[in-house]
Amino acid sequence: MGAVTPSRHTAVMADEDAQYLTFMLGGEMFAIGILGIKEIIEYGSLTVVPMMPAFVRGVINLRGAVVPVVDLSARFGRQNSAITRRSCVVIIEARADDGQPQDIGLLVDTVSAVQEIPAAQIEPPPSFGARIRADFISGMAKVEGKFVIVLEVDKVLSIDEMSSLAEAGQMPALDADAR
Amino acid sequence: MxxxxxxxxxxxxxxxxxxxxxxxxxxxxxxxxxxxxxxxxxxxxxxxxxxxxxxxxxxxxxxxxxxxxxxxxxxxxxxxxxxxxxxxxxxxxxxxxxxxxxxxxxxxxxxxxxxxxxxxxxxxxxxxxxxxxxxxxxxxxxxxxVNDTQGDVLWHLSLRFGVDVFRNGMDPLSFLRYLDTLGRILQVTTLTDRLPALDSWDAESCYLGFEIDLRSAASHATLNEVFDFVRDDCEVHISAVDDTPFETAPGGTELVAQPEQLAPAPQRVATNSEAKPRDGNYVRVNADKLDELINLVGELVIASAGASLLARSCTNDPLQEATSTVSGLVEEILDGALHLRMIPIGDTFNRFRRVVRDVSQELGKDIDLLISGAETELDKTVVEKIGDPLMHLLRNAMDHGIENATARREAGKPSKGHLSLNAYHDSGSIVIEIADDGAGLNRERILAKAQERGLVATGAQLTDQEIYNLIFEPGFSTAEAVTNLSGRGVGMDVVKRNITLLRGTVDLDSRPGQGTVVRIRLPLTLAIINGFLVGIDQSTYVIPLDMVQECIELDEPQRQSSRDQGYLDLRGEVLPLVDLREHFSHEGPPARRQNVVVVRYAEHKAGLVVDDLLGEFQTVIKPLGKLFGALRGISGSTILGSGAVALILDVPALLSQIVQLEARTAQAPQSPSVVVR
Structure with a gap:
């Protein structure tokens, strides 16, 4: 198995549900609960999968397992993230609706920190105005006087939704079952 | 025990x-x-x-x-x-x-x-x-x-275990323990008179006999059952003793004579010896362990490919030699490991004899099942999963396909219907054919039904083949009467889905009055394929080697003409071309030199235009996961020696996709074409 990019495991192992990984995306700060995060690796050697929607960046080899990488920015309906030296892939264990776990990589601009955010400092999501789909947001956390969007990972990385989007993307051109 | x-x-x-x-x-x-x-x-x-x-x-x-x-x-x-x-x-x-x-x-x-x-x-x-x-x-x-207790009886059991008892996997002691559960063992005398001298002693042989007094409510038959397992090579005599429990233990040399017990024994020995060599030839292995092994071998293949690649990059001849020896061995191990999973399809086929017998009786039809190609081997997982679809197809053929005896005679056919199951290998896949000599499909009725259900637009021109394959659509059934067996319209679409899940295809052909043939085409194995690596841009794709016919270089004039026409003159044959670079929307200008890989699948032949030819590679298929479930034309991925991920082309799906796209663009020329011409 060839050279796998060195992985930096998240240093914090404590099982407190109030810990979040914060990261930057298009100049905005987001947070996700650390429990679903398996590891964070540097971005590199990605294989593009053709005929997939823009938010599916491609696949990477994670120590022998093939893991899809989702471009979070594109998933929010924005531009594809530009790759920089600080681009990272956050490996998350997502679950399909049938309960099958699947690892998915989340492409982000930079990871910032693992922070403890008390539940009291998390506000319910606004019904609009955050410029991303409301069901993607689990709450707005106040960190150092600024609002950080805490993401609802199950929704953002809903395999069923993403695969049906992929299917829909192919269908107009194909309609493969029509015959 | x-x-x-x-x-x-x-x-x-x-x-x-x-x-x-x-x-x-x-x-x-x-x-x-x-x-x-x-x-x-x-x-x-x-x-x-x-x-x-x-x-x-x-x-x-x-x-x-x-x-x-x-x-x-x-x-x-x-x-x-x-x-x-x-x-x-x-x-x-x-x-x-x-x-x-x-x-x-x-x-x-x-x-x-x-x-x-x-x-x-x-x-x-x-x-x-x-x-x-x-x-x-x-x-x-x-x-x-057994159930009614007649009260305890004192039994005397004389056991002489055969020499081979241990070799047959039996432990005499376990029988004694089991006896103890049936009653109370009063006395056991171990007979050692058959023990040989120490130097001729074989540690794997059993020389012991036992004389046992057992007080038990169990019947003679129950006690006899205990020794069913070793009856063949042991002598067992069971007799009831009237009384005086502790004095009946005999010297141990005399067996209690029961001639009617001895009679069947030799027969059984004879029948058992037939079965024995068969047992010796097989080892029963847990399928999970086998899967684990094959997975590991897969990793080994990838690792060894990586090592060879590194060795080639440094100028160390002995090292290169060593790695090439290792690669050779790894390949052999891989073949061997994969072969472990291959089982003949015959067992699955034979199971259907009973089904055909029962169903034909139920339907009051006389149907014969002919099986051929039972020795054709394919992967165990495939064999396991193909059983249900086949069953469906067989039942359908018997219920709808084959007419009843009267109708058959009227049609001038023998009253006995014939159903045949055939399997054979063909270009890296296995083909299973289910053929009946029934009435065939009713083209008009299928078409009418399809139009009624809105599957086909009225007035659409469809080939016979397309019409017949409509029966694989969900919720499609033309049976006028819903019977116990089929006709509810669940089935054919499930059949198709199950086969598609196995990376297979199903195809149907029918001739009115002469019968129907369903052809299922399946990959031999789900785990590993021999692939041919091609490069487009920075990406690497794998084409299953079984489908690659030849590779040709596309020179400049050819390139121009093929670009205009969309096909190539291959030694007088028309070879439709697919430009993978455009089909997969790779950006950037095409490489200066391009190549054509000629692939064949079933009766289709096509040329895939790629940039580089990178050679053969044995690849372990890594599924892409549910996220890519809808992706057509790519069946999986694999990890190259360099650590990069390469995508495996699903040639049949790719070709049918392109056929559909062409048909679409032909119908509506103004729509933007994704396919290359």
């Missing part, structure tokens, strides 16, 4: 199921050739072994029922009962019932449900007609004797 009973019981269940299947085969064989002594022997052996093993685990319901079956079979064997259709039917049903009994054990259920018990009673009744007068008495009371 010293062995883990739970585990042993699992083995028993698995074996019993296999034996029942073998028994069914032999019964069907017997039905077609009533005089077949081998088949009778095989059926008897199966029943006998099941009874014996069940006795060892104290599974009373199985023992008592099987005992009756065995009795009838025994009479069949010595020709006091003749084989006839009713008997076979009863025996087949008895086999089903035994399977049910075993399932109860397997699921740790309490007891049979009432309907099953009623069935059992009916079967017992039917079987008893075939039992001799004396047997009929001997068979049934056996259970009752």
């Amino acid at each position: 010293s062995i883990n009973l739970d585990q042993a019981q699992q083995t028993f269940i698995v074996e019993a199921r296999e034996l029942l299947q073998a028994m069914e085969q032999s019964l069907l064989q017997l039905e077609s050739e009533p005089g077949d002594q081998n088949a009778i022997g095989a059926v008897f052996r199966a029943a006998h072994t099941i009874k014996g093993s069940a006795g060892l685990f104290g599974l009373e319901p199985i023992v008592s029922f099987t005992h009756i079956v065995e009795d009838v079979l025994d009479r069949l064997r010595d020709a006091s009962v003749a084989v006839d259709a009713t008997l076979i039917a009863v025996l087949l049903k008895s086999g089903d019932h035994m399977l049910e009994l075993i399932d109860v054990v397997a699921s740790r259920g309490e007891a049979l449900q009432t309907p099953a018990l009623e069935r059992e009673a009916a079967l017992r009744q039917a079987l008893s007609a075939y039992q001799g007068a004396d047997h009929a008495v001997a068979g049934v009371p056996m259970t009752s004797v």
